[in-house]
Amino acid sequence: MKSNKAPTIKDVAKKSHTGIATVSRVINNSGKVSENTKNRILKAIDELGYTPNLHARSLSSKKGNSISLVIPDMGEFYGILYKYIEKNLAQMGYRVIVFPLVDEISLAKIKNKADLIYQTDAVFISSLSVRKIFKDKIPQKKLILVDSKDDRFDSIYIDNYDIGVKAAEYLLSKSKTTEKYLLISFKELENDFTSHVFKYRDEGFLDTMKKHKKRVKKIDADLYWDGGYEAMKKYSSKNSINKSKVNVFATCDMLGFGVRNFFNEKNLLPNKNYNLIGVDDIPISKVIGLTTIHQPLELMADNAVGIFKKFLENKEKKITHKKIESKLIVRET
Amino acid sequence: MKSNKAPTIKDVAKKSHTGIATVSRVINNSGKVSENTKNRILKAIDELGYTPNLHARSLSSKKGNSISLVIPDMGEFYGILYKYIEKNLAQMGYRVIVFPLVDEISLAKIKNKADLIYQTDAVFISSLSVRKIFKDKIPQKKLILVDSKDDRFDSIYIDNYDIGVKAAEYLLSKSKTTEKYLLISFKELENDFTSHVFKYRDEGFLDTMKKHKKRVKKIDADLYWDGGYEAMKKYSSKNSINKSKVNVFATCDMLGFGVRNFFNEKNLLPNKNYNLIGVDDIPISKVIGLTTIHQPLELMADNAVGIFKKFLENKEKKITHKKIESKLIVRET
DNA sequence: CTGAAAGCGCTTACAG
DNA sequence: CTGAAAGCGCTTACAG
Known part of the structure; x- marks a missing residue:
């Protein structure tokens, strides 16, 4: 009866009548080993079901791989x-x-x-x-x-400020003077997870809009699939959404998804009733036809x-x- | 000038004037160590910026953690x-x-x-x-x-066959005699990744429908966000979708997502023009109002x-x- | 081409 | 409560 413990390089060496150094060489394919011993070792490895111990390897080689x-x-x-x-x-x-x-x-x-x-x-x-x-x-x-x-x-x-600028330029290119501009973004909490990407996207967008003398209404949203939807719902409860075109920058596609959903539900049409741009280009964005800014x-x-x-x-x-x-x-x- | 190498337990022992065994004890919080030595060791660890080597630990303790x-x-x-x-x-x-x-x-x-x-x-x-x-x-x-x-x-x-049965029963409970039944599923390739979950869901659904003497049209779909959409498009190009209600079982929510999209686009309404059930209950399903079978x-x-x-x-x-x-x-x- | 031996940085009886 | 020592399973000069 075999021992319960996992076989080691020593076991392989013993079984193949060689030294552990040689076994190590064939395992790592380093140095020269004759065909004959190599085959003996390979056979022993196979029969024993030997697996090298990565911890030992890392410890002695100083590399974690x-x-x-x-x-x-x-x-x-x-x-x-x-x-x-x-x-x-x-x-x-x-x-x-x-x-x-x-x-x-x-x-x-x-x-x-x-x-x-x-x-x-x-x-x-x-x-x-x-x-x-x-x-x-x-x-x-x-x-x-x-x-x-x-x-x-x-x-x-990626320059997130620039992303905001690009989003603004896109919406401006699609719109006329009298329209509304919305920024739907995630308000990051100041904790260890904060990355500030949203903040920079907001700023790039806001600065560009200001430059063009456009007023923007900013709405905070939850970072979730229905975050954009809820934000729009909240907005539309106090503002008309049908009178003039609404241009929305959702600072990530997850939010954009919800916004798109909202407009769909209201039977409003892109280019006619609204324009919408997100960020990220996640796979689902393509499917729902969301204009976005791709991150390579x-x-x-x-x-x-x-x-x-x-x-x-x-x-x-x-x-x-x-x-x-x-x-x-x-x-x- | 300090050495470039990362400090080891030996360095800590030396600096705190103890043995490595004692250092090991305080690191692992095992055994008894006097407050005094413990503090000395802790101080040395901090000053040295010592981090235990996990490979060495695993090698000697035989546990990977x-x-x-x-x-x-x-x-x-x-x-x-x-x-x-x-x-x-x-x-x-x-x-x-x-x-x-x-x-x-x-x-x-x-x-x-x-x-x-x-x-x-x-x-x-x-x-x-x-x-x-x-x-x-x-x-x-x-x-x-x-x-x-x-x-x-x-x-x-989870019994995937049973999931198919549940889906069938749901659709049957919502439908009348003359309606259409669709099974939109992923046709698994026979390779190393195959899990057969889809196969079992299909079978449970098909068997139940057969028991109720219902004919089901099965459509293969790609496992992607627009897989369900494309499948429906293909189906609707050859079959009318407006005349009688269509009941669809999408064997996962990702496919259900696409199907839901398709119906939305055609302005068809749930319960009236169609019923649809998916599987998984991924977060997005809740947002799009998709009926589904939850996996706990x-x-x-x-x-x-x-x-x-x-x-x-x-x-x-x-x-x-x-x-x-x-x-x-x-x-x- | 090959093997004995040192050493990697820990943990764990063991002896005190 | 504490320390010297063996041992975990490898790699890598080193000597042949």
């Missing part, structure tokens, strides 16, 4: 980002470990210095503020920001991985800041 | 499941590492015996077939199936973690099969 990806929530948007990053890194033999900051518990875990996140070779942080998350105890790791910016760290980012996730992922690669190669200390252009996608609304 | 969660994709649905599992496990000091099988690459990684997944203390598999994923090389780990069933492993599952994710997560807890306690070998009841949620459609 993994990176962390910190994201604000686990939804479709970040799923896409994950996919692009994973695709790149998998080829390099790296694992990407996801850390969704879904609640206070997961935030607390990350702040604990004994957490897994501190064992990975680099930390990719998406859409979140390093300062807020880690406070003063920033991990002594390679940090790469994706979709946000911090002077102290490598950053791949693939490009961001590629750039982030590129920085990581360079880091691995020559440990260069220079910090890279790469700005990615967002793109207007005109659809029905 | 983590579990794997394998999911078919990274979207809102599994995000919710993750959240519930994580909430439970975090309190126990465990990390949950997500393995989204988004493409062939990620599948290949999992099959590699050297993968991270084999280092965790247990593997939770959601909505996927163990047989298909791991083939004959099933990991010698505690496997817990969430939302699927396998006689060989602990399973928390929280309950499933709790049960799965419960099994894991028992496993940790007494290493019991008995396999648990727990069936969870799905629940009809009636909304507008």
